Amino acid sequence: MQAVSRNGRILNTAFRPARGAAPVLVFSNSLGTDFRIWDDLLARLPDDWGLLRYDTAGHGLSPGGPGMSIDDHGDDLVALLDTYGIEKAVIVGLSVGGLIAQSVAIRHGERVAGLVLSNTGMKIGTPEIWNGRAEAIRAGGMNAIGDATMERWFSRAFREGRPAELLRWRTMLVHTPADSYIALGSAIRDADYRDRAGRISVPTLCIAGSEDSATPPETLRALAAAIPGATCEEIVGVGHLPCIEVPDRVADMVGTLVERVTE
Template structure:
């Protein structure tokens, strides 16, 4: 792991340099309430010579909170990391809020984005009522107040039944997320809406949905794919909000196939 400082804040990262100049570099942006470990099993299944940048979003994992930040501010963090590691262009893989961050980067710094993989996300995620109600619940009862309901959104019923130990592991990650950091990033999600701008994204794009994802249902990804010119849509059956955890081999295969066909 490596730390990069931006505006006096530390961003915790893990970086693997590409094996040669022709190999792609992938930058992964994680979801709310998680850290970059959600990508471990996907990265393990990608070609070893591909470059990989992962990082903990501000306020998550080992990256301290940046306070009140917009999605565009978070995209600025990602742009700074690309510069810090001398990455000219990257395929940005964004999950949930990471997908919003990826869209923002593709719109503000299109020259740095070789392709987009937008997993379980949308042009807008949720409603103000949803995010305000969730923030109030956390303020009243701490992170434990939302953990069980979040596990039902994150994972399919089959995964929850088959993998109780894994479920407990990811629940613990969520429970240990600082409440103020979760609320701050949730507020950024609440206020973000790329519906009027996503059609201007020019990067090759793959949109991935899970058929059992109640947080960003397939219809949300279908709308995103219809809006971004030339975007491809893939739906994984019987999977929830975190396909990178539930089916990492399938997720890695979709990412690798997309990059080989549309980016390299």
């Protein structure tokens, strides 16, 4: 792991340079998680690919910053590209990471070779949802949203069949600082790319989970329809975090997108 200074903050990263002409992929994680959610997926990707993971500000080992918008988080990602000398990358964004990826692709398209937008949307949720969740956290702490979040994150089969793993991810969630979770949730609440997604001009794959109630398949289909040339694939029987539930399947999808980028 490596720490990168950014506007007086530290971003916790893990970087493996590409070998030869292999592509570089950057992974932007979801709300309430850190970059460990990608571990099983990255273990299934080619050894010569460059891989950059980082903890979003306020999550994992990256301290937060005041009043950050999704575009501010996108600027963090671009700063990491600059730090590691990455001219162009495929960005893999999950949930809010997908919003961050859209922000970068819209405002810094020259730095983006392709996009994998997993379980995200042009707009996620409603103000009522995000404000209500913030109120619940302020009243009862992160534990107050733990069980409901697990129901969004994972399919019933995962929750019932892999209880030890479920507890691991629930622990990650509830250890997220409440103020950081609320801040990033507010940024999600205020982000809306419905009038700008059409500006994205790189190969794009959208991934949906059939049991994802946070960003259901129709949300991903709408996103793919808005981005010229984008495709959408639905994974049956998974929830909001397919990189954890079915890393083999997601690795295959990422590989297919990279082939489009490099052909």
